[in-house]
Amino acid sequence: MSYIFPSLAELEALCTHLYVGTDLTERIEAEKALLELIDSPECLSKCQLLLEQGTTPYAQLLAATCLSKLVTRINPLPIEQRIDIRNYILNYVASQPKLAPFVIQALIHVIAKLTKLGWFEIQKDEFVFREIIADVKKFLQGTMEHCIIGVTILSELTQEMNLVDYSRPSAKHRKIATSFRDTCLKDILVLACFLLKEVLAKPLNLQDQDQQNLVMQVLKLVLNCLNFDFIGSSADESADDLCTVQIPTTWRTIFLEPETLDLFFNLYHSLPPLLSQLALSCLVQFASVRRSLFSSPERAKYLGNLIKGVKRILENPQGLFDPGNYHEFCQLLARLKTNYQLGELVMVKEYPEVIRLIANFTIISLQHWEFTPNSVHYLLTLWQRMVASVPFVKSTEPHLLDTYAPEITKAFITSRLESVAIVVRDHLDDPLDDTATVFQQLEQLRTVSRCEYEKTCTLLVQLLDQNSQNYQKLLQSPSRITVDMAVQEGQSVL
Numbered sequence: 001m002s003y004i005f006p007s008l009a010e011l012e013a014l015c016t017h018l019y020v021g022t023d024l025t026e027r028i029e030a031e032k033a034l035l036e037l038i039d040s041p042e043c044l045s046k047c048q049l050l051l052e053q054g055t056t057p058y059a060q061l062l063a064a065t066c067l068s069k070l071v072t073r074i075n076p077l078p079i080e081q082r083i084d085i086r087n088y089i090l091n092y093v094a095s096q097p098k099l100a101p102f103v104i105q106a107l108i109h110v111i112a113k114l115t116k117l118g119w120f121e122i123q124k125d126e127f128v129f130r131e132i133i134a135d136v137k138k139f140l141q142g143t144m145e146h147c148i149i150g151v152t153i154l155s156e157l158t159q160e161m162n163l164v165d166y167s168r169p170s171a172k173h174r175k176i177a178t179s180f181r182d183t184c185l186k187d188i189l190v191l192a193c194f195l196l197k198e199v200l201a202k203p204l205n206l207q208d209q210d211q212q213n214l215v216m217q218v219l220k221l222v223l224n225c226l227n228f229d230f231i232g233s234s235a236d237e238s239a240d241d242l243c244t245v246q247i248p249t250t251w252r253t254i255f256l257e258p259e260t261l262d263l264f265f266n267l268y269h270s271l272p273p274l275l276s277q278l279a280l281s282c283l284v285q286f287a288s289v290r291r292s293l294f295s296s297p298e299r300a301k302y303l304g305n306l307i308k309g310v311k312r313i314l315e316n317p318q319g320l321f322d323p324g325n326y327h328e329f330c331q332l333l334a335r336l337k338t339n340y341q342l343g344e345l346v347m348v349k350e351y352p353e354v355i356r357l358i359a360n361f362t363i364i365s366l367q368h369w370e371f372t373p374n375s376v377h378y379l380l381t382l383w384q385r386m387v388a389s390v391p392f393v394k395s396t397e398p399h400l401l402d403t404y405a406p407e408i409t410k411a412f413i414t415s416r417l418e419s420v421a422i423v424v425r426d427h428l429d430d431p432l433d434d435t436a437t438v439f440q441q442l443e444q445l446r447t448v449s450r451c452e453y454e455k456t457c458t459l460l461v462q463l464l465d466q467n468s469q470n471y472q473k474l475l476q477s478p479s480r481i482t483v484d485m486a487v488q489e490g491q492s493v494l
Helices: 008-019 024-039 043-053 057-071 079-095 101-117 132-140 144-162 170-201 209-226 237-242 249-256 258-270 273-286 296-315 317-321 323-339 351-367 373-392 401-426 435-449 453-476 482-493
Strands: none
Touching: 008 024, 008 043, 008 057, 024 043, 024 057, 043 057, 043 079, 057 079, 057 101, 079 101, 079 132, 079 144, 101 144, 132 144, 132 170, 144 170, 144 209, 170 209, 170 249, 170 258, 209 273, 249 296, 258 273, 258 296, 273 296, 273 323, 296 317, 296 323, 296 351, 317 323, 323 373, 351 373, 351 401, 373 401, 373 435, 401 435, 401 453
C-alpha cells in the first residue's frame, strides 16, 4: 500500500500515532508511512510544511527525523540541496529558539550529520560544510536561547565526529575525524573555555534556568572535546581507570596555563551539583592527559596545580555529599595515580597534607559501605597502586603510606565486620552476595594490607580473638539471643 499525504492534518495524525500513540498496529503503520515519506519526491516539501505550519512539537520532530534519514542515505542528495537544508535548519532554529528542546536537538543532529558527511566536499573552491564555527559565533551574539543553541551545535558535532558509522568505510570516518581534530577541535575547546570564564566573571544567578542550561551545554562541549578519540584507538570505556587522554601536542599551551585547571576547580565550587558534577568530569579528563605532553618541569607544575585543586575540594567537602560529585571525585583521585608516579607525587609541596586528607576521606567512605560500592573501587585502586609503587620510589621525600595504608586496611576490615550486625538486624541485602565486587575489593586490599603487614596481622588476630571470645560467651549464656548469635556467626564467616 502506498501512502499519500495530501494534507497537514494527515501528517500530524501520523505524528501522533508514531510518537504518543498507544495502539501498536497504528504505530507500525505510521512507521511504514514514515519510510515511504522519506522515499517520496515530496519529502522535503512535506518536512518544510511540518516545520512551518505544524501545530505540535511532534510534527516538527517527524520532520527532523525524516531529514536525518534523508541526508544519511548511502546515495547522498546533490550538494546544493544539502547546503540548502543546512542553511534552512540554521535559519529555522535561529528564528524559533523557543522550540521544544527535543525538536531543537533533533534538528541540530541533522546539521551535525550534514557537516560530517560533507566535510571534504568542495563548492567554488571552498569546503562549504566547514564554516560551522563561524555559523555558531552568530548564535553566540544573540539571546541566551541562541547561545544555548550555538553551543549545542558544537557539542553535537564534536560527538558526531567521534562516532564510528559502521555502515560506511572506517578509513573515511578516521580521515574526517582527524581533519576535524586538526582544523577545528582546539578552537572549539578554546571557545568553550572562554564562555565559561565569562560565566564566572559575572554574578551567577542559579535560579535562572536558561543560564544553567547554557553552563551545562558548555561543560558538555568541553567534555566532548576531551573525550575525543584523538588517535583512533576506540578505547574500551569499561576500562576508564586505565585511559590516557592523548591530547595533541599543539594543545600544550592550553594545558600549561594554570588558569585552565583553576577555571574548572572554581566552577566546581560555584555551581549546583548537577553542573559541578560535569566540572569534575572535565577535571578527571584533565588529570588523565598523557605524560609526554609536558617536559618534566612542566609536568611537575601541572601535577602541583591538580593537587592544590584536590586539596581545596577535600578541605571544603560539602559538594561531595552529592552522589554524582562523590563518584566523579573518586575517579579523579584514581586518575592521579594512573598517570603520575608515586615519586612525582611525593615531590609536590602539598603531598603530606593531601595524602592525610585522602586517607581520612577513604576511611569515611569505607565506613559508609552501604552507599558507595561503585565509588570505593576507585579509592581502593588509588591505594593499591600507591602501595605497589613503594619499592620503586627513589625520592628521599617520605611517602607516608606506612602510616596511612594500615589505617585504610583497618577501616575496610572493621567496617565490613560492623556491617554484619546492620544486615542481620535490619534484614538488608548481604553485600557478600555480590561475589564479583567482593573478590575485586579483596584483590585490591591484598596489596594495601601488605604495607606494614605486621600491623595487619596483629589487627586480624585481635579481631578473631575478640570474636571468638564473644561467641563463647553467647554459647555459655542461658538466654541465647538469636540475633546476636547470627551476628557473631556472620562475623566469624567474614
